[in-house]
Amino acid sequence: MRIGLLGTGPWARTAHAPALAAHPEVEFTGVWGRRPEAAGELAALHGTRAYEDVDALLADVDAVAVALPPSVQAELAARAARAGRHLLLDKPVATTAAGARALAGAVREAEVASVVFFTTRFQxxxxxxxxxxxxxxxxxxxxxxxxxxxxxxxxxxxxxxxxxxxxxxxxxxxxxxxxxxxxxxxxxxxxxxxxxxxxxxxxxxxxxxxxxxxxxxxxxxxxxxxxxxxxxxxxxxxxxxxxxTGTVVEAFGRAVDTLVEAAGAPPAGRGVACDAAFGLRVTEILAELEEVLGARG
Known part of the structure; x- marks a missing residue:
């Protein structure tokens, strides 16, 4: 599986990029970031390519791992799903129920596999x-x-x-x-x-x-x-x-394992516990908590 990374921040550097570079069943195809210089640095560190255009990266991969702020993740991940790319997402998948619903809908309609990296669930x-x-x-x-x-x-x-x-x-x-x-x-x-x-x-x-x-x-x-x-x-x-137990890189590697397996199962993503639909439900509950907090000042 060819996987590209969207994002260049601390979490991308700590977990995503090292796990993708070390995983024996994937090709770490490249990195895109909102700051091209950061993408270049991270790509060079792991011997892969930096992309200045996100659509160019999507054209070259089978899947994307996303390490972006949730409001940015939701839109770009939905765009990747519509392009037929499998998704390895971070939590929360969005910070609004509407954003998470749009993302889960794009995954469902495109019939791509999705995995959300809740760290505890992969240790x-x-x-x-x-x-x-x-x-x-x-x-x-x-x-x-x-x-x-x-x-x-x-x-x-x-x-x-x-x-x-x-x-x-x-x-x-x-x-x-x-x-x-x-x-x-x-x-x-x-x-x-x-x-x-x-x-x-x-x-x-x-x-x-x-x-x-x-x-x-x-x-x-x-x-x-x-x-x-x-x-x-x-x-x-x-x-x-x-x-x-274990490191966060090892846990992320297990999430990659889950995505690879889900992408090969007909239909894609069947049986994944921590998928985009689960990420949507988590977002809806958090939004309800936020609403109750707001109502009480």
Whole structure:
């Protein structure tokens, strides 16, 4: 599979480009970025080509990996899908339900494969744990805490304009939902939402299976307080999300594996859990949380 990369920021340099360059089943065809000089630097680092025109890159590939701000990703990914290109997307797929709906519609109509890189879903230990809890069932309640120190520590993502605008709800909220939804079922209602210090957000969710969950999200936690915790309580007791294993490059490589497999399955994309449709549902829930937060000032 020939894959091109859209984006040249810290996440593209840390995860996307190294994983694509190292993957034995893909050809890292080239890089396009909104800053041509950055695309040239990243392409040279991995022995591939820099493209100044995104349509020229789309003409030369079978698929694209997207490492762009979500508002930019949604439009360009839909454009790639309409060109018949498979998609390896980042979360959130968009920051509006309308944008995510348009993207998911383009994927469906073009019948291309899509994979959204929710990191926790592509790490072996956490992926296996989520599958185990989903199969076990009988859950009563859950809590998910995704507390980052992006704006209080020394993070390369602190200068990200979209993270500063949209905050933890849209940056780490997708991670929390990517764990809760496969175990507890779809969110049927956002019961409550409120704000905490900095960009911290709290939410109370009702799920289709009858369980409830709470989420606490932040990018402004003190460095010493940062971390991730997910806990389910139910008929079989209490269980907690294990620590991540492996590197982010290895996790992204597993996402590439999933895309390659999905692209070869008829119809393309069948059976992919973290696809554009799932990305749409996550976006819709985040938008509802945002609406509840806005209604309460």
């Amino acid at each position: 072996p230990a956490t992926e296996a744990w989520i599958a185990e809890q989903s199969a076990r069932g009988g859950w009563f309640t859950a809590r998910a805490e995704w507390l980052g120190a992006v704006f209080t520590g020394d993070s390369p993502y602190a200068a990200s304009p979209w993270r500063r605008e949209k905050g933890a709800l849209w940056d780490v909220g997708p991670h929390a939902l990517s764990v809760l939804l496969p175990v507890l079922g779809d969110v049927t209602r956002v019961r409550a939402a409120g704000r905490g210090p900095g960009d911290t957000v709290h939410g109370v969710l009702e799920h289709a299976g009858g369980a409830s969950s709470t989420v606490t999200l932040s990018l402004t936690a003190p460095v010493a307080a940062a971390g991730v915790g997910v806990e389910f309580r139910g008929e079989s007791g209490v269980t907690s999300l294990p620590g991540a």
